[in-house]
Amino acid sequence: xITQTDRLILREIVAGDAPFIHELLTDPxxxxxxxxxxxxxxxxxxxxxAEKYRAGYTxxxxxxxxxxxxxxxxxxxxxxxxxxxxxxxxxVGYAFLPAARGAGYATEAVRAVLDWAAARSIAPVxxxxxxxxxxxxxxxTRVGMVSDGTLRLPGxxxxxxxYVPADSAARIDG
Numbered sequence: 283x284i285t286q287t288d289r290l291i292l293r294e295i296v297a298g299d300a301p302f303i304h305e306l307l308t309d310p311x312x313x314x315x316x317x318x319x320x321x322x323x324x325x326x327x328x329x330x331x332a333e334k335y336r337a338g339y340t341x342x343x344x345x346x347x348x349x350x351x352x353x354x355x356x357x358x359x360x361x362x363x364x365x366x367x368x369x370x371x372x373x374v375g376y377a378f379l380p381a382a383r384g385a386g387y388a389t390e391a392v393r394a395v396l397d398w399a400a401a402r403s404i405a406p407v408x409x410x411x412x413x414x415x416x417x418x419x420x421x422x423t424r425v426g427m428v429s430d431g432t433l434r435l436p437g438x439x440x441x442x443x444x445y446v447p448a449d450s451a452a453r454i455d456g
Contacts, residue, residue: 284347285398287390292347292361292398295335299348300327302357303335305379312377315415338365344404346375349391351382358382361391363399363407368435371408372399376421383417392425409445410435419443 284292295303304327306312307319321327338345346362359378366373374395378388399407409427411418419429427445434441 285394286352287394289352290358290387290391290394291350291352292391292394293350294339295331295346295348295360297328297331299357300324300331302348303327303331303360306359306377309377309379311380315412315418316377344372344399347395349376349378349387351387356382358387359391361388361395363395363404366410366435368433368438369408369410371406372404373408373410374399375409376418388418389421389424392421396425406447406450408447410442411445413441413443419445 284294286292301324304321304324307321307327307330319330321330335345342363342365344363346360346364348357349359349361350357357379359376359382361374361376363372364375374392376388376392376395382388396407399405409422410433411422413419413432422445426448428448430444430446432441433444
């Protein structure tokens with residue numbers, strides 16, 4: 283376990299989570315708002331877990347974590363920290379299955395991730411979001427972040443909104 287809240291457990295993604303990762307990364311909303319991560323099959327999900335998620339834990343000491351509901355162990359989504367080309371700072375990311383949306387789980391998980399980062403002096407943590415993703419922008423606002431313009435990530439085909447901590451003394455460049 284990486285961290286927990288009253289309702290959630292955030293833990294590393296493991297090989298046995300491949301069916302869930304496949305379901306999440308092929309969800310139509312994920313594809314529309316976050317993008318195609320090349321996980322079309324269960325084998326692709328297994329490869330992504332080994333080459334992306336597990337490798338990130340080793341390389342950076344953090345990454346995207348699986349979010350489970352404490353009450354019943356249901357896998358709801360993922361949330362965590364990402365080091366991305368084109369951003370000078372670590373960013374918080376998250377995605378949840380449709381059945382887990384609207385119950386405050388994403389906001390709770392993102393707060394837990396930000397608290398985890400702050401306890402390890404990982405700062406500032408920024409976020410990027412598709413402009414059309416109003417729900418995700420609302421989550422970022424609830425956790426104390428504000429929009430700071432747009433940018434295009436290397437290899438990106440469209441601009442994304444950059445969110446920074448509202449309490450930043452000065453806005454963050456790039």
